[in-house]
Amino acid sequence: MKRIPFGTSGQEVSAVALGCMRIAALAPAQVDVLVDAALEEGVDFFDHADIYGGGRCEEVFGDALARRPSLRGRMWIQSKVGIRKDYFDFSKEYILEAVDSSLKRLRTDRLDSLLLHRPDALVEPEEVAEAFTTLEKSGKVRFFGISNQNPAQIELLAKTVPQRLHANQLQLGPAYSPMIDAGLHVNMVDAASVVHDGGILDYCRLKEITIQPWSPFQYGFFKGVFLGSPEYPELNREIDALAKSRRVAPSAIVVAWLLRHPARFQPVVGTADPSHLRELCGATSVELSRPEWYAVWRAAGNTLP
Numbered sequence: 069m070k071r072i073p074f075g076t077s078g079q080e081v082s083a084v085a086l087g088c089m090r091i092a093a094l095a096p097a098q099v100d101v102l103v104d105a106a107l108e109e110g111v112d113f114f115d116h117a118d119i120y121g122g123g124r125c126e127e128v129f130g131d132a133l134a135r136r137p138s139l140r141g142r143m144w145i146q147s148k149v150g151i152r153k154d155y156f157d158f159s160k161e162y163i164l165e166a167v168d169s170s171l172k173r174l175r176t177d178r179l180d181s182l183l184l185h186r187p188d189a190l191v192e193p194e195e196v197a198e199a200f201t202t203l204e205k206s207g208k209v210r211f212f213g214i215s216n217q218n219p220a221q222i223e224l225l226a227k228t229v230p231q232r233l234h235a236n237q238l239q240l241g242p243a244y245s246p247m248i249d250a251g252l253h254v255n256m257v258d259a260a261s262v263v264h265d266g267g268i269l270d271y272c273r274l275k276e277i278t279i280q281p282w283s284p285f286q287y288g289f290f291k292g293v294f295l296g297s298p299e300y301p302e303l304n305r306e307i308d309a310l311a312k313s314r315r316v317a318p319s320a321i322v323v324a325w326l327l328r329h330p331a332r333f334q335p336v337v338g339t340a341d342p343s344h345l346r347e348l349c350g351a352t353s354v355e356l357s358r359p360e361w362y363a364v365w366r367a368a369g370n371t372l373p
């Protein structure tokens with residue numbers, strides 16, 4: 069597995085991260101097999117959030133660590149905080165309380181990284197700064213980041229928060245690419261020209277913040293997986309042809325499409341199936357050419373000006 073820098077932390081992480089949002093219902097043995105498959109493929113970065121499965125996802129992962137504690141040293145564990153039932157909460161009190169609960173469920177004494185999950189309209193950067201400083205000093209969290217935030221929101225935090233923000237997790241994949249589309253339609257008046265994110269892609273490149281594309285196989289907002297979907301015949305044709313020519317699974321082409329971008333994305337894949345995980349890791353043997361990269365983007369229904 070290729071490794072990439074985690075922001076400006078000086079640490080290298082696996083270019084593919086395993087998202088653990090869908091593991092709540094797995095039996096213990098299934099979690100073990102999934103974790104083993106990930107580690108064998110060199111995917112040692114595991115993404116969690118306090119809310120996944122109502123805490124159950126962290127719990128089943130923590131149980132796996134309790135069964136084999138020696139694995140902890142081989143893993144980068146990330147969690148997220150800030151989404152509560154019916155509102156978002158970046159208050160100091162809640163951040164501290166939620167991290168303690170995550171650590172307890174994960175059966176570990178530290179998170180390698182913590183992200184603020186979704187922007188809180190009532191954010192007070194001073195409170196975030198105090199929470200992050202407490203977590204850093206106690207050794208409970210090593211590195212920090214955000215998720216679903218635009219450049220102005222990040223600047224607002226960065227003015228007060230002393231810790232560097234190393235990663236920004238955002239939805240991105242061949243069938244959901246507004247941050248790429250807008251950059252190709254600058255100064256046009258068509259729908260693709262609308263900047264939905266304040267120019268987050270170029271901002272993150274400038275600041276060396278790692279973008280972690282979430283839900284790379286989905287279209288819309290949790291509408292479904294586009295692979296094999298009749299909603300995306302052209303995209304599937306293009307991906308299948310590339311997969312055939314490179315002798316990898318179509319899912320590997322999707323991940324290769326993200327890894328080809330010079331921003332050095334870290335896709336967060338959410339499969340709970342070890343064989344799917346192994347297949348998509350075939351991405352690291354594929355280097356898409358510039359025409360191939362654009363062909364996938366166009367096949368998703370996008371047009372160049």
Ligand SMILES: NC(=O)c1ccc[n+]([C@@H]2O[C@H](COP(=O)([O-])OP(=O)(O)OC[C@H]3O[C@@H](n4cnc5c(N)ncnc54)[C@H](OP(=O)(O)O)[C@@H]3O)[C@@H](O)[C@H]2O)c1
Nearest residue numbers: 087088089115282283284285286319337338339340341344
């Ligand atoms: N920051 C945020 O706001 C945010 C939001 C959502 C998610 N996330 C993170 O992103 C991660 C990924 O999200 P996601 O699960 O929606 O992403 P995804 O990787 O796009 O989708 C995973 C789903 O696709 C299915 N799938 C079907 N065929 C597949 C194939 N050939 N290869 C791989 N998967 C296939 C998987 O089923 P099988 O299990 O059967 O393979 C699984 O249900 C989450 O676990 C979470 O960590 C973050």
